Amino acid sequence: MFMLHQRLQEDTVDVVRLGLSRVLLMNDSSFPWLILVPEREGTSEIYELNVADRAVLIEEIAIASEIIRQLYSPDKINAGALGNLVPQLHIHVIGRFRTDRAWPGPVWGTGPAQPYAEEELDIVSGRLKKAFEQRVASDGGQ
Amino acid sequence: MFMLHQRLQEDTVDVVRLGLSRVLLMNDSSFPWLILVPEREGTSEIYELNVADRAVLIEEIAIASEIIRQLYSPDKINAGALGNLVPQLHIHVIGRFRTDRAWPGPVWGTGPAQPYAEEELDIVSGRLKKAFEQRVASDGGQ
Numbered sequence: 001m002f003m004l005h006q007r008l009q010e011d012t013v014d015v016v017r018l019g020l021s022r023v024l025l026m027n028d029s030s031f032p033w034l035i036l037v038p039e040r041e042g043t044s045e046i047y048e049l050n051v052a053d054r055a056v057l058i059e060e061i062a063i064a065s066e067i068i069r070q071l072y073s074p075d076k077i078n079a080g081a082l083g084n085l086v087p088q089l090h091i092h093v094i095g096r097f098r099t100d101r102a103w104p105g106p107v108w109g110t111g112p113a114q115p116y117a118e119e120e121l122d123i124v125s126g127r128l129k130k131a132f133e134q135r136v137a138s139d140g141g142q
Numbered sequence: 143m144f145m146l147h148q149r150l151q152e153d154t155v156d157v158v159r160l161g162l163s164r165v166l167l168m169n170d171s172s173f174p175w176l177i178l179v180p181e182r183e184g185t186s187e188i189y190e191l192n193v194a195d196r197a198v199l200i201e202e203i204a205i206a207s208e209i210i211r212q213l214y215s216p217d218k219i220n221a222g223a224l225g226n227l228v229p230q231l232h233i234h235v236i237g238r239f240r241t242d243r244a245w246p247g248p249v250w251g252t253g254p255a256q257p258y259a260e261e262e263l264d265i266v267s268g269r270l271k272k273a274f275e276q277r278v279a280s281d282g283g284q
Contacts, residue, residue: 062189
């Protein structure tokens, strides 16, 4: 039985479920910031997934990256699995801009989150959900 | 024709070549820190690789992570593709310790590198090379 880590639950809203991962939107409007959480209980490291799950995971990272590119046109995508504070395996996929507050450094720990306004959170997560659903449909239900 | 980015060349030493990636050791003894560079000229983002290369890449990330675990027994592995400064696609795989200088934050930009002594660099990169070669041999030459 998979349970999302409490810290992830507090900091994010649900976007969509893919074949392996739950996709979350970080509630920080400073960056277009998704988090992929493979729904495999008790996993902390990429090497703990099996080969098939790993192949799916990197496809899901690629899809999340492309959706951020399509919707936000960032200068760069940052993808990272850190987990120093939250041991449940989760992969950050973040659109970065030369003008963002942390550029060219990493985003983690660079300041307090700027939460979305409630309506904005619904709009942004809904737009992302739609983009994932369209992508999954065009990939033939994968 | 694949050319390693100059900055990567300056900051690292060669460890080994895998099926897709060149494995480099960051010349910073503060952390056990490998960098995987897929030998695909002109690639900046994971989604620019094809599906087959991506599946190989995540296996190579898993192998690099397991080798760091075996040799260093870190508390956590951090894996990340940032590229805000060096656009050539490269993936950091770093062993993290609760006692390291950047914990629990990310390592990037946290201080000047502590270069290995010359002999130590040879010993460390040699030990890593051997571990990769043993792993690749046990995987049947993959």
